[in-house]
Amino acid sequence: MFDTDIIEVLALERQVFDFLGYQWAPILANFFHIIIVILGLFGTIQYRPRYIVVYTVWAxxxxxxxxxxICFYLDVGGLSKDSDLLTFNISVHHSWWSEHGPGCVRREMPQAPGVRTTESHSYITVMGCLMDYQYIEVVHSGTQILVAILGLKDL
Structure with a gap:
């Protein structure tokens, strides 16, 4: 099997950044991915064909x-990166990379004085990013596809 340490590290790295952005759909998918990779590793070491089949289907x-x-972040078809689809429409969070990407300068503008609400939101501007966040997400997903294919090749 392809080096499972690489698969696990990449899955955990992606899980961390999805947690930072409160993107619940990817968090759940990453969680299942980590569990299935562990089962696939166990199935390969112990030669448990059922676990290997589960890993293959999951891959x-x-x-x-x-x-x-990739289609979501590149706005392919009816998908839009600006929608709340990945947060199950329960929050307005987005990719962590949209505000913290390489070279990004983030500036918060506090609410107008005297305006008190239970939710204190600030207006955030982001400038100077070396790479747009959607392309960072696309690279993450492309890497995951490559690693999954390499993992299947060595079964």
Whole structure:
């Protein structure tokens, strides 16, 4: 099997950044991915064919999920990166990379004085990013697809 340490590290790295952006759909997908990779590793070491089959099926689903993420961030079809689809429409959070990407300068503008609400939101501007966040997300998903295919190749 392809070096499972690489698969695990990349899955954990992606999980951390999805947690930072409160993107619940990717968090759940990453969680299942981590569990299935562990089962696949166990199945390979112990030669448990059922676990290997589960890993193989999951790898195909994982590739499909990452193709969806690429299409989502590139606004392919009816998808829009500005929608709340990845947060299950329960929050207005977005990719962590949109405000913290390489070279990004983030500036917060506090609410107008005297305006008190239960939710204190600030207006945030981001400038000077070396790479737009959607392309960072696309690279993450492309890497996950490549690693999944390499992992299947060595089964």
């Amino acid at each position: 195909a689903l994982w590739v499909a999920w990452n193709v969806f993420i």
